[in-house]
Amino acid sequence: MGNKTPLFDKHAALGARMVDFGGWDMPVHYGSQLEEHHAVRGDAGVFDVSHMTGVELHGSECGAFLDRLLANDFSRMKRPGQAMYSAMLREDGGVLDDLIVYNTGEPCLMVVNCATREKDLAWMRGVAGSFDCEIREREDLAILAVQGPNALEKLAVTISESQAEAVSELKLFQGAWTDGWFIARTGYTGEQGVEVILPATDAPAFWDRLVEAGVRPIGLGARDTLRLEAGLNLYGSDMDETVSPLESNMANTLVLEGRDFIGADALRAQQSAGVRQLVGLVMQGRGVLRAHYPVYADGERVGETTSGAFSPTLQQGIALARVSRVSGDMSVEIRGRRHPVTCVEPPFVRHGKQVYKRKQN
Amino acid sequence: MAEFPTELKYLATHEWVKLDNGVVIVGISDHAQDALGDVVFVELPEVDTTCSAGDEVAVVESVKAASDIYAPISGTVVEVNSNLEDSPELVNESPYIDGWFFKITPDDTSALDDLLSAADYQAVCEQEH
Numbered sequence: 001m002g003n004k005t006p007l008f009d010k011h012a013a014l015g016a017r018m019v020d021f022g023g024w025d026m027p028v029h030y031g032s033q034l035e036e037h038h039a040v041r042g043d044a045g046v047f048d049v050s051h052m053t054g055v056e057l058h059g060s061e062c063g064a065f066l067d068r069l070l071a072n073d074f075s076r077m078k079r080p081g082q083a084m085y086s087a088m089l090r091e092d093g094g095v096l097d098d099l100i101v102y103n104t105g106e107p108c109l110m111v112v113n114c115a116t117r118e119k120d121l122a123w124m125r126g127v128a129g130s131f132d133c134e135i136r137e138r139e140d141l142a143i144l145a146v147q148g149p150n151a152l153e154k155l156a157v158t159i160s161e162s163q164a165e166a167v168s169e170l171k172l173f174q175g176a177w178t179d180g181w182f183i184a185r186t187g188y189t190g191e192q193g194v195e196v197i198l199p200a201t202d203a204p205a206f207w208d209r210l211v212e213a214g215v216r217p218i219g220l221g222a223r224d225t226l227r228l229e230a231g232l233n234l235y236g237s238d239m240d241e242t243v244s245p246l247e248s249n250m251a252n253t254l255v256l257e258g259r260d261f262i263g264a265d266a267l268r269a270q271q272s273a274g275v276r277q278l279v280g281l282v283m284q285g286r287g288v289l290r291a292h293y294p295v296y297a298d299g300e301r302v303g304e305t306t307s308g309a310f311s312p313t314l315q316q317g318i319a320l321a322r323v324s325r326v327s328g329d330m331s332v333e334i335r336g337r338r339h340p341v342t343c344v345e346p347p348f349v350r351h352g353k354q355v356y357k358r359k360q361n
Numbered sequence: 362m363a364e365f366p367t368e369l370k371y372l373a374t375h376e377w378v379k380l381d382n383g384v385v386i387v388g389i390s391d392h393a394q395d396a397l398g399d400v401v402f403v404e405l406p407e408v409d410t411t412c413s414a415g416d417e418v419a420v421v422e423s424v425k426a427a428s429d430i431y432a433p434i435s436g437t438v439v440e441v442n443s444n445l446e447d448s449p450e451l452v453n454e455s456p457y458i459d460g461w462f463f464k465i466t467p468d469d470t471s472a473l474d475d476l477l478s479a480a481d482y483q484a485v486c487e488q489e490h
Contacts, residue, residue, distance in 0.1 A: 017398075033424045034399040034450075221398070221424055286446070288402045288422040310401035310424065317402075335420065335427075 001025065005050035006142045006200040010207050014217055022115035024051040026220050033221035037312040040189055040226055041352045044148035044155075045218035046210045051114040054138040054197055055121070056107035061131040066101065066108070068262060069127050071245055073255035077103040081175045083186050086253055088123070089263030093244035093270060096123055098235050100186060102175050107136070109175075109182060109197070111143070113235050127262070142203035146215060147193030147226075149352065155194060158209035159183070167194065188223065190230025190350045225309045228318065231280060231346025237291060238278060238306040238320050246270050247322060249278040249346060276303060276324050279359055280346040281332060283317035287339055289332060295321045296338060298328035305332065313349045320346065326359055363392040363486070366457055370433075370473055371482035377457065378433045378476055385434055385473070388461040389421060389452065392486045397423035400452040405441040406463055412438065414472065419462050421452065433476060436467040 002025045011018065016027035027048065029036060039045045057065065066074040072086035082103045088096045097120050101110040112120045124135050146155050156164045159181075166178040167185075175184025175195075182197040198206065211217065224234065231249075233239055239248035244267060246254070256264055256271075283289060289308030294301055308319035319332070319341075331338040344356040365371075370378045375393035379386045394400065402422040412418050412432040419430035441463045445451060452460040467473070477485065 028425075029398060032399055034401070225424070286402060287404075288427065290427065310422065312401075 003051070005048055006203040007048045007050065007207055010204060011048065011217075016217075016219060019220070021220060022051060022113075024114060026051060027217070028221045029219035030217050033219065033225070034312050036216060036218045036222035037225050039216040040148045040191060040218055040222065041313055041349075042149065044146065044151040044193075044215045045222075046207065046215045047145040047147070047218050047220075047223055048142075048207075049145055049195075050142040050200070050203070052143050053112045053114055053117045053120070054141045054143065055110040055112060055124070056136045056138055057110065057133055058107045058136060059131065059133040062106060062108045062133045065128055065131040065133040067259070068131075069124065070101070071255070071261055071263060071267070072253045073259065074101060074103070076255070079103065079171070079174060080105070081170070081184070083173045083175060083184055087239075087245045087248075087250055088120070089245070089261070089266075090241060091262055091266065093246075093263045093266030094241035095235070095239045095243060095245060095248065096120065096241060098233065098239070098250075102182070102184060104175075104177065104182075111197070115236060140200055141197050142200045143195060143197050144203065144206065144210075145187055145189075145193065145195045146210060147187045147189040147191045147218075149192055151191065151193040151215070154210070154213045154215050158206065158213050158215075188230070188232055189226040190232070190347055191226075191352070225312060228307055228309050228320070229311050229313055229347065229349035231320075231348060233278075233320070234307055243322070244270055244275065247275045247278060249320075276322050277326070278306065278320055278322050279326060280344040280348060280356060281305065281319045281321050281330070281341040282314070282344055282348070282356065283332070284340045284342060287317045287334060289317040289319035289334075289341075291319075293319070294333040295323055295341075296331045296333065297323070297325055311348060313352065314354055318348050363390070363395055364457070365390070365392070365479040365483045367479040369457070369479065370476035371479065372431065372433050372476060373482070373485050374431050376430060376433050378473065380470060380473060383466070383470070384439060385436065385465045385467050385470075386461050387430070387433055387463055387465065388456055389430065390482070390486075391456045394453050394456045394460070397421065397425060397428065399424045400449045403445040403449050403452065403462065405443075405445065406438045408438055408441060410438045412436065412465070421462075430462060432465065434465060434467045434472050435469070436465040438463050439466050440464040
């Protein structure tokens with residue numbers, strides 16, 4: 001038996017199909033992954049993501065620590081509570097993890113992936129040794145994501161008046177502590193919504209209020225197709241320690257100029273040498289794309305898919321693929337047969353609509 | 362609970378088989394569709410394909426994974442369920458009626474005797490847990 005989130009009994013009561021996910025017993029769906037996907041694109045859904053790791057940074061040099069640790073530039077986060085998405089790199093530029101850090105002052109709040117938790121904490125503590133910065137894991141917290149076009153409206157009746165007022169004043173990618181809960185307008189779906197970090201003891205009642213307000217419970221299965229449609233990487237699939245952010249469609253999260261973060265020199269060398277790129281693929285015919293299918297350009301193998309799925313919104317097979325070049329007729333091999341694909345720039349879907357553009361050769 | 366109609370024969374690989382006027386109809390079991398989750402695509406064989414028992418003749422793709430469908434008996438494919446192209450969800454909604462995959466004219470119907478009864482197949486499914 002794996003670790004259980006504070007909402008384990010809620011998932012069981014709803015008849016969820018449970019799976020092991022990074023050592024945690026998590027709901028993969030509550031009956032229909034497709035219906036859950038459409039609920040988030042068309043209405044509102046709630047995800048239990050309490051398996052993710054909440055970390056606090058304490059000390060007078062947290063800013064300097066983050067400047068050394070992260071490929072994105074935390075000093076640019078001027079607004080209180082502003083969220084920053086960043087890669088954390090090895091010296092050779094390989095991605096140790098991707099994470100969100102919030103400009104909450106001291107302590108600074110960070111959320112990292114569950115499967116990389118121990119590695120991340122050990123790495124961060126190693127780097128923090130040179131700074132007045134202490135890494136504290138918060139295992140007493142639950143994390144819920146409420147996402148969808150009606151998420152904010154339905155959320156408003158499930159939280160306190162002061163929390164609702166705080167949420168109404170948040171800009172995209174900004175969060176705030178109110179009444180002991182941290183609520184941020186972030187997510188992993190390409191829709192409106194929030195992520196709520198709250199005491200584990202408050203989570204079951206909050207969950208119940210959301211469900212009563214008509215917010216549908218969503219499993220990790222739909223979470224994966226929603227994030228893929230939104231063109232958002234999954235650590236361990238689309239990037240890992242063997243690839244850099246430049247090869248992972250994360251160039252827009254890098255600030256290299258005038259900075260000396262871990263991995264910066266390796267990225268500069270890669271920039272001049274040129275690297276593979278992570279692109280989006282859309283099947284032209286019927287079918288489903290999945291991870292590790294070979295990708296061809298004009299008959300020559302140029303890479304492979306890193307994530308793939310049947311897009312419930314587009315009703316087409318879609319994938320992310322790491323390729324050495326994009327040119328001519330692109331195709332993907334499925335069970336020995338090549339199928340034509342269109343190479344696109346992610347995201348595939350935003351706010352319920354197709355948004356992808358064909359990538360120029 | 363999954364349904365295991367007693368008038369059908371089964372394979373341990375989760376196909377069901379029904380003999381109907383000398384033609385064998387093939388689909389996947391209720392237990393299998395439930396384990397796969399929402400079906401999003403079905404790749405069917407071409408009509409007139411000849412196959413041997415155990416050949417991979419079709420593929421069912423769910424939100425979770427791609428799974429091979431095996432020919433339960435040697436023979437010739439005479440019809441495929443083209444409704445599954447536009448409505449693969451029929452496999453979930455009606456695994457034993459509207460969600461059938463293909464029909465085979467068997468070389469020898471007596472080979473059906475070697476397949477599993479509903480009770481034996483149910484026992485196979487229970488052992489998986």
